[in-house]
Amino acid sequence: MAKKRIVLNFPHSLVDKPITYHLVKDYDLIINILRARVTPREEGLLVLEVTGDKRDLDRGIKFLKDLGIKIESLAQDIKWNEKKCTHCGVCLAICPTEAFIMDRKSRRISFDKERCIVCENCLRACPYKAIEILF
Amino acid sequence: MAKTIKEINEKIRKGKAVVVTAEEIIDLVEKKGVKAVAKEVDVVTTGTFGPMCSSGVYLNLGHAKPKIKLGGGKAYLNDVPVYTGFAAVDVYLGATALPDDDPRNKVYPGEFKYGGGHVIEDLVAGKDVRLKATAYGTDCYPRKEIETLINIKDLNEVVLYNPRNAYQNYNVAVNLSDRVIYTYMGVLQPNLGNANYCSAGQLSPLLNDPYYETIGIGTRIFLGGAIGYVAWSGTQHNPTVKRTKNGVPKAPAGTVAVIGDLKKMSPDWLVGTTFTGYGVTSTVGIGIPIPILNEKILKYTAVKDSQIYAQIVDYSEAYPKGLPGSLGEVNYEQLTSGKIRVKGKEVPAAGLSSYAKAREIAQILKGWIEKGKFLLTEPVEYLPSVDSGQTFKPLKERPVK
Secondary structure, three states, X not given: OEEEEEEEEEOHHHOOOOHHHHHHHOOOOEEEEEEXXXXXXXXXXXXXXXXXXXXXXXXXXXXXXXXXXEEEEHHHOEEEOOOOOOOOOOOHXXXXXXXXXXXXXXXXXXXXXXXXXXXXXXXXXXXXXXXXXXX | OOOOHHXXXXXXXXXXXXXXXXXXXXXXXXXXXXXXXXXXXXXXXXXXXXEOOOOEEEEEOOOOOOOEOOOOOEEXXXXXXEEOOOOOOEEXXXXXXXXXXXXXXXXXXXXXXXXXXXXXXXXXXXXXXXXEEEOOOOOOOOEOEEEEEEOHHHOOEEEXXXXXXXXXXXXXXXXXXXXXXXXXXXXXXXXXXXEEEOOOHHHOOXXXXXXXXXXXXXXXXXXXXXXXXXXXXXXXXXXXOOEOOOOOEOOOOOXXXXXXXXXXXXXXXXXXXXXXXXXXXXXXXXXXXXXXXOHHHHHHHOOOHHHOEEEEEEOOOHHHHOOOOOOOEEEHHHHHOOEEEEOOEEEEEEEOOXXXXXXXXXXXXXXXXXXXXXXXOOOOEEOOOHHHOOOOOOOOOOOOO
């Protein structure tokens, strides 16, 4: 079994297409929708965790690409700027997946990209703008 | 055995002073006992690094040719308005000032990307800053407008003067309502979604000298990466709050007004800060040395997070309405564990004050003293303490006839 966290950016023309249905039905993939945003006259955004057989996963992703959907890996989307971070830790209590961790001894923050679901809570909470979103 | 500041300074000059941080002193006292450590240790250094809104800078810009009188006119630094109600070219830049055209909370929650605190950071970083001003013109100051780049190194005086910093303890902020609220204590999630606190706890300067027995007017301190001084007690200084048996206030209590030369400071310790939906401010680094004059003062500096209590306050209703009452109290050991209990619910807790940076400040100050670069001072005057009866009064509104 393989697992991938991906960000789908799709044009307005595909917003009403049942994309996740096809991933489940035709490619036998397990879909966990982490975030979704569809705004009129704008691109749609879907953040998925997709699990399945490696071959099915690759075929499913090819299906999405062929439809004209831009796919990025989720890990690239939230950027923690360590230089700007003051290690206050205010992001800790607002992060739903504990992607920010404070080392008990050094009292310094680190960011675990793998745990991040790009909910953007931290963007508003960080007083030093040390967290950026890159779409 | 009591020591005097003069004796301690003699040891500092000779490079023989024993200096430890307010964190290191805890273990030391637990291991060796108060009597032995009071003899051994000369100075305990403290530190804090958090958002402090009552901060600002006064600048003397120098006279242009022909001259302009900004007093009574309008002046801006990087579009952020400064106070001009002084003589011709003295202005005061406040940490929370915003550009006139900032949308503020018109689109809620406002972003507050740039303001006074950010201009201070740019100035101290040595970046050029745009001065724009208009004046009414007089016989001796005929000019009516000016627009120019300025740089901190070319100005006559640039002085950080903060009317209220280094709060001795603070509230723990929570939100009991059913919507997200945006406060100066950060973003608070509905229904007790999170709890934010703001103190360096056992490292915080005034928590290590709870009755202000060594820190007073004229005390030499670490301020923004350079040497500064305590100028006065801070605004809202409130020594008469409830205290624990060891003297530590259980609510926001003492404060200090501080002053120092901004030209010597560093952008590492004066950081422009944004609170979404609230505004801008400045995060200030302060460290205060405490001379170990006797065993009693040593005992105060050995205070630890588990002995310092703060009040949990609802910022959706109690705080904005000015209603008294607390949802309970927790200590800093519980807060720094990342989880507290409020009304039977487990709530994630996080700090706005950086403990890592506070620790760094206490270490830097320790280094300065050990190297003989920083001498301790006897206060010129003490800050009002419990016996002063001084309280923090609300505003009494009266009808205007």
